[in-house]
Amino acid sequence: MKRIKISNILSFIVLLFSSVVFLVPIVTVVVNSFKDKFSISQEPFVLPNSNTFVGIENYISGINDTDFLSAFFWSLFITVCSVAVIIIFTAMTAWYITRFKTRFNKTLYYLFVFSMIVPFQMVMFTMSKMANVLGLDNPIGLIFIYLGFGAGLSVFIFSGFVKSIPKSLEEASIIDGCNVFETFWRVVFPILKPTAITVAILNTMWVWNDYLLPYLVIGSDYKTIPIAVQYLKGGYGSVDMGAMMAMLVLAIVPVVIFYLSCQKYIIKGVAAGAVKG
Amino acid sequence: MKYASKRWFIIFVVPTFAAFAIAFLIPFLSGLYLSFCEFRTVSDAKFVGLKNYLSAFSDNGDFLNALWFTVKFSFAAVIVINVIAFLLAVLLTRGIRGTNLFRTVFFMPNLIGGIVLGYIWQLIINGVLYNYGYSITSSATFGYWGLVILSSWQMIGYMMIIYIAGIQNIPTAILEAARVDGASPFRTLRSIVIPSVMPSITICLFLTITNSFKLFDQNLALTAGAPSKQTQMLALDIYNTFYGRVGYEGVGQAKAVVFFVLVAIVALLQLYLTRRREVEN
Numbered sequence: 001m002k003r004i005k006i007s008n009i010l011s012f013i014v015l016l017f018s019s020v021v022f023l024v025p026i027v028t029v030v031v032n033s034f035k036d037k038f039s040i041s042q043e044p045f046v047l048p049n050s051n052t053f054v055g056i057e058n059y060i061s062g063i064n065d066t067d068f069l070s071a072f073f074w075s076l077f078i079t080v081c082s083v084a085v086i087i088i089f090t091a092m093t094a095w096y097i098t099r100f101k102t103r104f105n106k107t108l109y110y111l112f113v114f115s116m117i118v119p120f121q122m123v124m125f126t127m128s129k130m131a132n133v134l135g136l137d138n139p140i141g142l143i144f145i146y147l148g149f150g151a152g153l154s155v156f157i158f159s160g161f162v163k164s165i166p167k168s169l170e171e172a173s174i175i176d177g178c179n180v181f182e183t184f185w186r187v188v189f190p191i192l193k194p195t196a197i198t199v200a201i202l203n204t205m206w207v208w209n210d211y212l213l214p215y216l217v218i219g220s221d222y223k224t225i226p227i228a229v230q231y232l233k234g235g236y237g238s239v240d241m242g243a244m245m246a247m248l249v250l251a252i253v254p255v256v257i258f259y260l261s262c263q264k265y266i267i268k269g270v271a272a273g274a275v276k277g
Numbered sequence: 278m279k280y281a282s283k284r285w286f287i288i289f290v291v292p293t294f295a296a297f298a299i300a301f302l303i304p305f306l307s308g309l310y311l312s313f314c315e316f317r318t319v320s321d322a323k324f325v326g327l328k329n330y331l332s333a334f335s336d337n338g339d340f341l342n343a344l345w346f347t348v349k350f351s352f353a354a355v356i357v358i359n360v361i362a363f364l365l366a367v368l369l370t371r372g373i374r375g376t377n378l379f380r381t382v383f384f385m386p387n388l389i390g391g392i393v394l395g396y397i398w399q400l401i402i403n404g405v406l407y408n409y410g411y412s413i414t415s416s417a418t419f420g421y422w423g424l425v426i427l428s429s430w431q432m433i434g435y436m437m438i439i440y441i442a443g444i445q446n447i448p449t450a451i452l453e454a455a456r457v458d459g460a461s462p463f464r465t466l467r468s469i470v471i472p473s474v475m476p477s478i479t480i481c482l483f484l485t486i487t488n489s490f491k492l493f494d495q496n497l498a499l500t501a502g503a504p505s506k507q508t509q510m511l512a513l514d515i516y517n518t519f520y521g522r523v524g525y526e527g528v529g530q531a532k533a534v535v536f537f538v539l540v541a542i543v544a545l546l547q548l549y550l551t552r553r554r555e556v557e558n
Contacts, residue, residue, distance in 0.1 A: 011368045019382040044404035089293045096289035121515040122537040126304035148300025180285045209390025226392040271442040
C-alpha cells in the first residue's frame, strides 16, 4: 500500500510540474500585454513595474491597428455559418451515399476519403483562382468553400456512424408516410446528434484557427483573427510588440472560453473523431 | 430500399458534391495538369512536360533543403510528442487527484491556432536567447528546436487524449490478473498496456506524422524560414515559390504534386506498418 502511495505522490508532482511548464507561455504573454512595448522583447519574464506598466494601452493600439472588432466578427460569422452548413449538408450526404450504394455514390465516398490525405498546398493556387473566377471571394463564398473542404472528414465520420443505425427505423417511417427528407430529419438526424457534436467540434477548431485558406480567398478585403495577427507582423518594418501581445491575448480568450464551457464535448469529440479517423 | 430518386439526390448530395468539386476536385485535377505547364494565371497555360519537375529539384537547393528540414523536424517532433503524450496518459489514468484539471491544462494549447502559437513561442524563445545575445533567427538550430518545442506544446494534449481513451479501454480483468501474477508495473506496461493500445499508437503516429509534414502556420509565424530559408519547411517553400516570385507558378505546382505524393506515401506506409503490428498482437 505504502509503495503505491509514494508513487502516486511522485506522479502528482510530475504532473504538477508539467502543467506549470504548459501554462508558462500563456501566462507570459498575458503579463507582457500590460507592459511598455520596449521592455517586452528584452525582458519578457520580468513582471511589470511602475515604469513599464502601461495598463490597457497595448490593447487600444492593437485593436485600432488591426481593426480587431471586425476581425472578431468575421471569424465568428465564418466559423458559425461554415460549421452549421457543414453539419447540415454532410450529414445528409453521408446518410444518402451510405444507404443508396450506386456506383456514383460509392466513388464519391472514396473521393471524400481520398481528399483527407491531400495537403492544402496541392490545391491552394488553383482553388483560389477558381474562387476568384466564380465570385466566391467573399465571406459567403468562403462558407461554400469550407463545405467543400470540410466534406471529406465530416462525411467520413458521419458515414461510419450511419452504418450502425438499423434500417428498419427508416423503413417504418417511410411506411408511415414520411418522405425521405422528413425521415432523415425526424428519425435519422436525432440519432446522429452525438456524432454531429463531434463533427462540429473538429470543424470549429479547424475553421476558427485557419489562416491560409481565408487569407488566399478573402484576405485582401476581409480579415479573420489569424489574418489580423499575421498582418500586424507583416504590415510594418518593426513589430509593435505591445500591440502584438494584446492581440495574442485577445485571440486566445475566445478559445479558452469556448474550451472551458464545452470541455466535456471537446475531449469526447476529439477521442471519438480520432477513433473513426 | 426503393425510395431513392433524382429529386432526393439533388437535395441530399448535390450541394455537398458541388462544393467539393469546386473547392477540391477540380482544383486538384487542374493542379495535376498545370504541374506540367508554364502559366501565370491558369488561362495562359502552356504544356512544357517535365520541365517544372526538373526545375523544382535543380533550380536552387530550396526544395531539397526544405524536404530535409521537414524530415528532420518530423522525426524529432513525432518521437517527442508521442513519448510525452503517452507518459502523461499513463499518469492520468491512475486515478490521481486533480486528473481532470491536469488534462484540461495539457489539452488547452491544442485549440490555439498556428499563427498565434508561433508568436507566443517567438516571444518566449527570443526572451531566453536574448540573455545570450541571440535571437531565434540567429541560427537554424534555434528555429529547428523552436519548431519542435512549439509543435510538442500544441500536439501533446491531443495525442494524450487519444492514448487515455486507449488505456481506459483495456479490460480491468487483464490488469488485475497481471497484478495477481506479480507482474511489475514496468512489465505490465510493456506486455499488456502497450500491445493493447496499438490502435491508438497507429492513429497518433498517423496524425503526428501527417501534421508535422504539412506544418505551415507555425513555420510562417515562428521563423518564416529565417535565417536565409534554412528553417523553411516544404509547405512554406511551396507557398513562397507560388507567391514569392512571378513566373514560377508551374514550379510551385510541381513541388506541390511531389509534396502530395510524399505525404500520401508516408501516411500509407505508416498505416500499413503499424496496422500489421495490431493484427500480430
